[in-house]
Amino acid sequence: MTSLAVTKQGRATRERIVRGAAELIAERGAAGTSLDDVRAVTGASKSQLYHYFGDKHGLVGAVVDFQCATVLGLQARALGSVNDWQDLERWAELMATIVEDHGARGGCPIGTLAAALSDTDDGLRTSLSEAFRAWSDAIRGALTRLQENGLISADADLDALTTITLSAIQGGLLLAKTSRDANQLRTALGGAIAQLKAHAPAPRTRRR
Amino acid sequence: MTSLAVTKQGRATRERIVRGAAELIAERGAAGTSLDDVRAVTGASKSQLYHYFGDKHGLVGAVVDFQCATVLGLQARALGSVNDWQDLERWAELMATIVEDHGARGGCPIGTLAAALSDTDDGLRTSLSEAFRAWSDAIRGALTRLQENGLISADADLDALTTITLSAIQGGLLLAKTSRDANQLRTALGGAIAQLKAHAPAPRTRRR
DNA sequence: CAGCGCTTGGACTTGACAGTCCAATCGAGA
DNA sequence: TCTCGATTGGACTGTCAAGTCCAAGCGCTG
Structure with a gap:
């Protein structure tokens, strides 16, 4: 599970996701933002989300x-x-x-x-x-x-x-x-x- | 659709639903409250919700x-x-x-x-x-x-x-x-x- | 350059939830 | 009492979202 960004590339991806998610959550709320929305905005794949944040709760926490x-x-x-x-x-x-x-x-x-x-x-x-x-x-x-x-x-x-x-x-x-x-x-x-x-x-x- | 509470009984039902939903929404947020949650708390049926409020948005508005x-x-x-x-x-x-x-x-x-x-x-x-x-x-x-x-x-x-x-x-x-x-x-x-x-x-x- | 592990793509499963539908019941007025 | 509309129960559908899984890609390190 979540072996948190180790590579420079990994850290970049993680941050890109957090920034995108933060924007969505700021304007639609946490409950009103789906992981697919986050994917659409950040171009990330499902695996990436779960790799870096474990689950949605983890992503919200990061945001x-x-x-x-x-x-x-x-x-x-x-x-x-x-x-x-x-x-x-x-x-x-x-x-x-x-x-x-x-x-x-x-x-x-x-x-x-x-x-x-x-x-x-x-x-x-x-x-x-x-x-x-x-x-x-x-x-x-x-x-x-x-x-x-x-x-x-x-x-x-x-x-x-x-x-x-x-x-x-x-x-x-x-x-x-x-x-x-x-x-x-x-x-x-x-x-x-x-x-x-x-x-x-x-x-x-x-x-x- | 939504022929809004006409009977005394109807008005009572409508109010019971609104009160229950208000409580749930206050503590879990609108997006975090499902109509099934509202049903569970108010003992209302699906038809009643849609009869009195049209859709979820209508219920939130009433709340x-x-x-x-x-x-x-x-x-x-x-x-x-x-x-x-x-x-x-x-x-x-x-x-x-x-x-x-x-x-x-x-x-x-x-x-x-x-x-x-x-x-x-x-x-x-x-x-x-x-x-x-x-x-x-x-x-x-x-x-x-x-x-x-x-x-x-x-x-x-x-x-x-x-x-x-x-x-x-x-x-x-x-x-x-x-x-x-x-x-x-x-x-x-x-x-x-x-x-x-x-x-x-x-x-x-x-x-x- | 070889291997290992971090990283990624994306199909798939499962469950929840909004919304639909129809038949049954209730209740007030004629 | 009879009737009609208001009210109610609850099964059913379609969609969407969370979370799982595995195989492939990629880059660092030895």
């Missing part, structure tokens, strides 16, 4: 991991360079613009998978929960930097603000994709940022 | 409508009696407690359906979008009352605050059900309320 890694990579990079309010606002606007350019469809791959799989498969739910935790870490990192730069007061509850921010992202994305209106996300993110700014230190130094 | 009506009924009632901050906090804590008592599973039926169906079926997406709009109306109603009671300043952007609140609800529910921790919802809702309170009228009266 979950892939999406988590992809989204987290992007978010960690974008949030990693946030040092002031302007950076944060740029990050928010960037997300909104991306969603807008995609016609406000699809939303967040992780969020969509989480909504569908959390109740179905506990292993996948754990992976997704882990991804949200990592995303939280990236957000908290950015907030910590803002705090160090004196933009957020020292006694602010960064953990709570992190959760609030991630909620706004996920909720905003869900509303945006349901109403096909990226402005819902803009508003939600704007609210989160306003909330953060409300924790700016009060003391004498008047910023900017 | 969507049912869930929207149910959730909105509850929310409209709960939000309709909000007149001050304490009422609002009670409403938030009530939601969190309910989620907690269910083991933080399932989340919001509407949210889950929206995540799964928005990309799949445009008709259903529209219904769900409509439901979110109605939910927004209920929230805005509560905020308007708070504003009239002098708790929110007259120049606050209630539309934006409404979207922010609904985002916090949906995002918080998603995080809660993925991490199986109702406190994520508590924190998200707490953040939304803090955000609202930040719009309390500034004038002389010193709050707290």
